[in-house]
Amino acid sequence: MKTLLGLAGTLTAFAIGSIQAAPLTATESAERDRFAAREHDWRNGAVxxxxxxxxxxxxxxxxxxxxxxxxxxxxxxxxxxxxxxxxxxxxxxxxxxxxxxxxxxxxxxxxxxxxxxxxxxxxxxxxxxxxxxxxxxxxxxxxxxxxxxxxxxxxxxxxxxxxxxxxxxxxxxxxxHMGRNAPKFQDALANPQSRWRDWFAIGPQYRGGARVWTAFQNLPELNxxxxxxxxxxxxxxxxxxxxxxxxxxxxxxxxxxxxxxxxxxxxxxxxxxxxxxxxxxxxxxxxxxxxxxxxxxxxxxxxxxxxxxxxxxxxxxxxxxxxxxxxxxxxxxxxxxxxxxxxxxxxxxxxxxxxxxxxxxxxxxxxxxxxxxxxxxxxxxxxxxxxxxxxxxxxxxxxxxxxxxxxxxxxxxxxxxxxxxxHRALRIGDYRAIDAQRLFAFERHTDRALETRIVVANPSDQPVRERLLVRNAHLMDDTPMVDVLGLVPDSVVAGFGPGFVTVDVPPRGVLVLAPRPKDLGGYSRYKRVP
The missing domain is CATH 3.20.20.80 (Glycosidases)
Known part of the structure; x- marks a missing residue:
């Protein structure tokens, strides 16, 4: 389990190795900045x-x-x-x-x-x-x-x-609302001249003498x-x-x-x-x-x-x-x-x-x-x-x-x-649905192709095999996908492409798939994509 989780952090480095990073287009640069801003905001994806x-x-x-x-x-x-x-x-x-x-x-x-x-x-x-x-x-x-x-x-x-x-x-x-026994409310209820009188809605038209939250008499509403x-x-x-x-x-x-x-x-x-x-x-x-x-x-x-x-x-x-x-x-x-x-x-x-x-x-x-x-x-x-x-x-x-x-x-x-x-994509990534019939599948992706995570869930009580189209243009053909959640033992999807992945998901099972580029002796299909 630890090996699989640790794997994700090394995927990008493995893919580009010592190759100098390709220049970014204006669109790619804007995407990088957008995700960097999300990552620096503690509110996004926090536990x-x-x-x-x-x-x-x-x-x-x-x-x-x-x-x-x-x-x-x-x-x-x-x-x-x-x-x-x-x-x-x-x-x-x-x-x-x-x-x-x-x-x-x-x-x-x-x-x-x-x-x-x-x-x-x-x-x-x-x-x-x-x-x-x-x-x-x-x-x-x-x-x-x-x-x-x-x-x-x-x-x-x-x-x-x-x-x-x-x-x-x-x-x-x-x-x-406040509480019925709050001093402000008690004074307002008892004294028409109270400085707090118009902090509440008080009058004989209300059961109990004041407007309360969802009929709970202990919770008078604030005005x-x-x-x-x-x-x-x-x-x-x-x-x-x-x-x-x-x-x-x-x-x-x-x-x-x-x-x-x-x-x-x-x-x-x-x-x-x-x-x-x-x-x-x-x-x-x-x-x-x-x-x-x-x-x-x-x-x-x-x-x-x-x-x-x-x-x-x-x-x-x-x-x-x-x-x-x-x-x-x-x-x-x-x-x-x-x-x-x-x-x-x-x-x-x-x-x-x-x-x-x-x-x-x-x-x-x-x-x-x-x-x-x-x-x-x-x-x-x-x-x-x-x-x-x-x-x-x-x-x-x-x-x-x-x-x-x-x-x-x-x-x-x-x-x-x-x-x-x-897994950065799970915290701050965009969401894209993956069409399926018997599986619930989606993609979380960022400005970096190899950070993409594909989530496939089978809520039924029967095993399901489906071929899914993943609409991510930067995931390269023949890239193996590995399950980084580990809820389903030994789940590795042999190959990805062109745009399709075939998955086997057991009953009540869920996979979180990450791309793992092949070791091609220093060569990488990902060398000129973000």
């Missing part, structure tokens, strides 16, 4: 590791924090999993929203070795601001950090340590049409968005981003870029992403998720999936898709091991997650095969007792991350 601070790592001093979890909150032992609880009418929420495990920012910082060891480049934190519940989507104060998580200084320390390791940090911005609200959240220099960027955050993931609307998303994104050029604003947008990507850097690509899962579950024919994927890339554009997160599971979705209990099927889905355009999102615990159904079962405490170097899921996760790190 994202997501954590819930309360559930990621046990506090090093839990006894000192017990007073921060007064009833009806419950502090659970780390060995206990997360389970649904009854609805609490007086709290306007469910009991499991008040179950805590005691993780905090210092304990998360202490586990950065683990995240870095997986090869992840971005740490994404679910909300950390002051709130009542464990999930923190019911903010009391966006500027303050929940005391059970730590302090603003603790966040700065985490960001500094992540940066020292070459990693970035993305925070969760919940700017569509973003009020300029003062937007100044507080993202426009002013000391706003939430800009202040945390100065403190070390490198970007924001926006909760229910589509509800902010195009104009405010653009305004927020521009404000973030003014504060920190090159920062990332990625939106939780479940809709088709194309139009939204004009207002924001990237999306959590749920359209791609549904397409991917439909394919691997056999709910969508490969040929149809290929057409839809090509349409998605054409509609949205590859540049923002490279920055968009490829999500299979997260805090709102059952864990992948629960969604796809069949191991070969799961391996196929994850291989596609790491080879299709975008930034793969790893939800904490996937590397040890954590299971869990719908919220809150998918939010259990991290299983550190399962973490070991030889855990099969850990080995596989590191293998996928290494594949992406060592």
């Amino acid at each position: 994202v590791y997501q954590i819930i601070v309360d559930r990621f790592a046990p506090s090093r001093d839990l006894d000192a924090k017990r007073a921060l979890y007064p009833a009806p909150k419950t502090l659970r032992p780390w060995s206990e999993t997360s389970k649904p609880g009854p609805y609490l009418e007086d709290q306007k929420l469910s009991a499991h929203e008040l179950d805590f495990w005691g993780g905090d920012l210092p304990s998360a910082t202490a586990k950065l070795d683990h995240v870095q060891g997986l090869g992840a480049q971005v740490l994404y934190l679910n909300p950390i601001h002051l709130a009542h519940t464990n999930h923190k989507y019911d903010a009391f104060d966006f500027q303050a950090i929940s005391p059970e998580y730590g302090t603003r200084a603790d966040f700065k320390a985490l960001a500094a340590e992540a940066h020292r390791r070459g990693m970035k940090v993305v925070l969760d911005g919940v700017f569509n 973003l049409e009020n300029l003062a609200v937007r100044k507080h959240l993202w426009l002013d220099r000391d706003s939430v968005v800009r202040g945390y960027l100065r403190d070390g955050a490198d970007g924001w993931r926006l909760d229910t981003a589509f509800e902010l609307g195009h104009a405010y998303l653009r305004e927020l994104t521009d404000a973030a870029h003014r504060e920190k050029p090159g920062s990332l604003v990625v939106g939780e947008i479940v809709n088709h992403p194309a139009a939204w990507l004009k207002s924001i850097d990237a999306v959590m690509n749920f359209t791609l998720r549904d397409l991917l899962l439909g394919l691997v579950r056999g709910e969508m024919e490969p040929a149809m999936a290929s057409r839809l994927m090509a349409r998605l890339v054409d509609d949205a554009g590859v540049e923002p898709l490279l920055k968009s997160w490829v999500v299979i599971d997260n805090h709102d979705i059952p864990r992948i091991a629960t969604q796809l209990p069949d191991l070969p099927q799961r391996r196929l889905a994850q291989a596609l997650q790491f080879t299709l355009p975008g930034a793969p999102n790893l939800y904490y615990g996937v590397e040890v095969g954590m299971t869990g159904g719908a919220d809150p079962e998918n939010r259990g405490p991290m299983r550190w007792d399962l973490v070991r170097d030889d855990h099969p899921e850990m080995v596989w996760t590191k293998q996928l991350v290494a594949l992406r790190q060592q």
